Amino acid sequence: MYQPARLHRAVAQLCTVRREWGALLVAVETPPAAAWPPAQLSTHLAQQLSADVEPLVADRAPLTLREHPAPLNLAALDAAVRVETLLFDLADTLAAGVQRPIARQRISSPGRPAVWADDLTDASDPRRWVYRSPTDPGSRRHGAHFAAMWVEGRLLDEDTTPEREANYTVRPALFGLLPDHLRHEAIRTAGQCERLVLRVLELDARSTPIEGRPCPWCAGDLMLHTADGQAPRVTCGSGPTCPAPLPLDEEQRRVWGATDLVSLVTALERAAACGRAA
Numbered sequence: 357m358y359q360p361a362r363l364h365r366a367v368a369q370l371c372t373v374r375r376e377w378g379a380l381l382v383a384v385e386t387p388p389a390a391a392w393p394p395a396q397l398s399t400h401l402a403q404q405l406s407a408d409v410e411p412l413v414a415d416r417a418p419l420t421l422r423e424h425p426a427p428l429n430l431a432a433l434d435a436a437v438r439v440e441t442l443l444f445d446l447a448d449t450l451a452a453g454v455q456r457p458i459a460r461q462r463i464s465s466p467g468r469p470a471v472w473a474d475d476l477t478d479a480s481d482p483r484r485w486v487y488r489s490p491t492d493p494g495s496r497r498h499g500a501h502f503a504a505m506w507v508e509g510r511l512l513d514e515d516t517t518p519e520r521e522a523n524y525t526v527r528p529a530l531f532g533l534l535p536d537h538l539r540h541e542a543i544r545t546a547g548q549c550e551r552l553v554l555r556v557l558e559l560d561a562r563s564t565p566i567e568g569r570p571c572p573w574c575a576g577d578l579m580l581h582t583a584d585g586q587a588p589r590v591t592c593g594s595g596p597t598c599p600a601p602l603p604l605d606e607e608q609r610r611v612w613g614a615t616d617l618v619s620l621v622t623a624l625e626r627a628a629a630c631g632r633a634a
């Protein structure tokens with residue numbers, strides 16, 4: 357049996373993929389640039405400034421089904437297509453293992469030879485994963501966001517108890533519990549997808565010196581820190597002597613956290629403008 361901690365870690369990794377998916381789609385259409393501010397910061401700032409606007413990630417057509425005449429960032433497109441494919445294939449595999457087949461209904465009149473057909477209500481249950489066919493993308497048309505949520509539901513054993521219908525009949529559960537080998541597969545793929553997304557967005561754990569933009573308060577060297585699933589931070593290398601009105605981190609460095617970064621970027625741009633004017 358899998359430890360609940362490993363399942364919840366996998367669900368959190370899929371949530372990260374969904375949360376960063378909008379940033380990844382923006383990255384596909386943005387040329388990779390070493391310009392200021394670094395991509396990690398600009399993505400974070402754009403998200404902060406548009407915090408009230410839910411990006412239309414859920415409704416975007418999947419990249420695997422779209423034409424890309426001239427993607428501006430091939431690495432981002434490659435990562436996004438790989439993640440989509442991994443999630444779609446995983447959903448296919450899990451559905452084959454635990455999704456209840458569509459119920460059948462007798463559609464012939466009493467006394468006539470029996471003719472059976474799919475129960476259309478059951479077939480169109482939006483919780484179902486629909487396989488693609490040569491003419492129809494099935495559930496893949498809803499994109500990576502939907503596929504990730506669907507896999508999360510299987511990891512969390514959602515909809516695994518029999519359901520009472522409006523007419524008081526009881527229908528077997530839509531999904532069975534994942535056997536261990538499918539859990540293992542889902543946990544492995546969730547980790548792989550998260551790593552792909554965070555690496556291409558440069559949000560994996562790393563520290564990058566900010567070149568040519570010294571601390572506006574003490575001219576010390578600034579360092580940009582990112583870590584899996586966390587907002588970026590910037591620290592000043594001068595330690596506690598830096599007069600910036602900010603708390604100290606565990607290494608006694610002034611630190612600009614998620615909400616302080618807008619003011620830091622503004623101050624750095626003002627300093628750069630003054631430098632140019634001088």
Ligand SMILES: [Zn+2]
Nearest residue numbers: 571574592598
């Ligand atoms: Zn400083």
